Amino acid sequence: MRTYIGGHEAVSDNDFVELALGTPLDLWLGVEGESEMDAAARMDAARDILADNPDFPDRVSRVAAEAIEAFAPEIFNVSPLPTRRPVGRRQYRGGVAA
Numbered sequence: 001m002r003t004y005i006g007g008h009e010a011v012s013d014n015d016f017v018e019l020a021l022g023t024p025l026d027l028w029l030g031v032e033g034e035s036e037m038d039a040a041a042r043m044d045a046a047r048d049i050l051a052d053n054p055d056f057p058d059r060v061s062r063v064a065a066e067a068i069e070a071f072a073p074e075i076f077n078v079s080p081l082p083t084r085r086p087v088g089r090r091q092y093r094g095g096v097a098a
Contacts, residue, residue, distance in 0.1 A: 020063045021056075023049060 010016045018024050027046055030039060050056055068075050 017063065017067070021060060 008015075008019055010019055014025055027042060027049075030042060034042070053059075
């Protein structure tokens with residue numbers, strides 16, 4: 001079965017993420033062994049994208065949350081940690097000091 005998003009075929013997990021974000025992952029993560037000049041150009045392009053799309057970080061967060069919910073929903077199953085009274089501090093009981 002083939003999956004298409006906006007007319008583009010998504011073949012891998014990276015394809016889904018790239019199509020959801022509208023940019024290649026390598027732009028944000030870099031590639032192994034890239035030169036300083038390539039890294040500077042990549043970061044320059046990333047800054048331009050962020051300047052032109054101020055809502056981009058929110059889109060990224062939404063895509064990440066949706067991916068976690070779809071593939072690892074147990075991560076969202078959190079329970080509060082028990083609170084402890086700090087050592088050496090007395091608990092206020094509502095009385096008047098003697």
